[in-house]
Amino acid sequence: MAESSGPALIVEGLKEAGVDLVATLPDINLHAVLERVAADPDLVHVPLCREEEGIGICTGGYLVGRKCAMIMQNGGLFNSVNGIVSTLLQYNLPLLLLVYYAGDVGDRSFATNGAMTQPVLSALGVQHFILRDPNEAKALIKRTLVLTQDYKRPVAVLLTKDVLGRRSPGE
Amino acid sequence: MKRIDCFKVMAELAGDALVVTGAGANTVEWYACRPGDGNFRVRTMGLVSSIALGMALGLPHRQVIAIDGDGSLLMNLCSLPTIARKNPPNLVHVLVDNEVYEASGEIDTATGAGTDLVAVARGAGIRRASWVNSPDEMRTVFSEALEARDATFIGLKVERARSEVPPYPMDEVENKYRFIRHVEQTEGLSILSAHMPASFLKDS
Numbered sequence: 001m002a003e004s005s006g007p008a009l010i011v012e013g014l015k016e017a018g019v020d021l022v023a024t025l026p027d028i029n030l031h032a033v034l035e036r037v038a039a040d041p042d043l044v045h046v047p048l049c050r051e052e053e054g055i056g057i058c059t060g061g062y063l064v065g066r067k068c069a070m071i072m073q074n075g076g077l078f079n080s081v082n083g084i085v086s087t088l089l090q091y092n093l094p095l096l097l098l099v100y101y102a103g104d105v106g107d108r109s110f111a112t113n114g115a116m117t118q119p120v121l122s123a124l125g126v127q128h129f130i131l132r133d134p135n136e137a138k139a140l141i142k143r144t145l146v147l148t149q150d151y152k153r154p155v156a157v158l159l160t161k162d163v164l165g166r167r168s169p170g171e
Numbered sequence: 172m173k174r175i176d177c178f179k180v181m182a183e184l185a186g187d188a189l190v191v192t193g194a195g196a197n198t199v200e201w202y203a204c205r206p207g208d209g210n211f212r213v214r215t216m217g218l219v220s221s222i223a224l225g226m227a228l229g230l231p232h233r234q235v236i237a238i239d240g241d242g243s244l245l246m247n248l249c250s251l252p253t254i255a256r257k258n259p260p261n262l263v264h265v266l267v268d269n270e271v272y273e274a275s276g277e278i279d280t281a282t283g284a285g286t287d288l289v290a291v292a293r294g295a296g297i298r299r300a301s302w303v304n305s306p307d308e309m310r311t312v313f314s315e316a317l318e319a320r321d322a323t324f325i326g327l328k329v330e331r332a333r334s335e336v337p338p339y340p341m342d343e344v345e346n347k348y349r350f351i352r353h354v355e356q357t358e359g360l361s362i363l364s365a366h367m368p369a370s371f372l373k374d375s
């Protein structure tokens with residue numbers, strides 16, 4: 001895969017933003033991103049068993065001075081809702097959430113997850129930005145990290161298949 | 172065994188360790204034993220050990236202690252394999268097991284029906300995991316845990332009784348700021364800052 005691919009740009013964006021602790025849970029569409037995170041000696045990588053624990057791990061990291069991000073599927077966002085509400089929102093804590101937008105238009109996985117993703121984020125008051133062009137990945141990730149720190153709330157970037165470099169069968 | 176008698180032993184030995192607590196009684200009884208700004212109270216049930224793990228990984232030279240409850244840990248059992256996988260030597264995970272959802276009205280948890288959370292921790296891959304049966308034994312096991320080169324899990328079976336201590340003196344947001352300022356001061360770090368108008372910024 002060329003170094004200008006979406007997954008490479010996403011991880012470069014995280015590093016240029018100053019992120020140094022990343023909690024992740026796999027999805028096949030995140031594979032190329034997670035491989036890069038796991039192989040990067042500059043990132044503390046925490047592989048999760050369930051996404052809500054990642055909200056806690058990133059909170060602990062933030063409280064001792066780390067810049068943290070989570071990478072997960074939108075189903076993992078749903079698994080994390082109590083942690084988002086009663087930790088991140090209740091304590092006014094920043095966190096960069098990189099969420100694979102399964103079931104997005106043009107993505108034939110988990111259509112129901114796709115339909116609920118933006119409504120759930122909106123209900124939580126979590127701002128979110130959809131990343132469709134790999135060339136915008138680095139700038140959007142860097143700006144979103146600044147925003148979440150200024151806003152003191154989690155902010156999400158929704159990662160689409162166009163950026164992650166996989167296509168659904170039949171497309 | 173009363174939990175506060177073990178907390179007194181831990182407070183003697185903990186030095187300036189960062190301590191994460193969860194349910195109400197663990198928080199206030201620990202705070203009575205070791206007051207100060209190096210304490211963080213968690214409000215999401217289950218996340219005590221996860222937040223402590225994030226601190227331990229984020230600041231690998233600083234001792235971090237999680238004081239967890241049985242109901243809390245049962246809600247986030249997957250924290251145990253994650254701790255085992257990262258195995259931070261500076262993390263001690265103390266389980267206060269009173270076999271009851273104490274803050275929620277004294278309803279029994281699964282631990283009273285036979286679930287052994289030390290066995291679960293060991294099965295998850297935490298090799299240093301044991302039950303402690305007295306404050307004296309806690310002195311030995313906890314001291315060893317502070318020196319250990321692996322993460323440690325300590326289970327305490329305690330009475331279903333609270334000790335008379337003052338209430339926790341701050342809300343979540345104040346706790347956050349005091350804790351972060353404490354980390355900044357004791358570690359020489361700069362964590363918090365405010366955005367300034369463009370006229371204050373150097374060319375960027």
Ligand SMILES: [Mg+2]
Nearest residue numbers: 240241242271
């Ligand atoms: Mg209990």
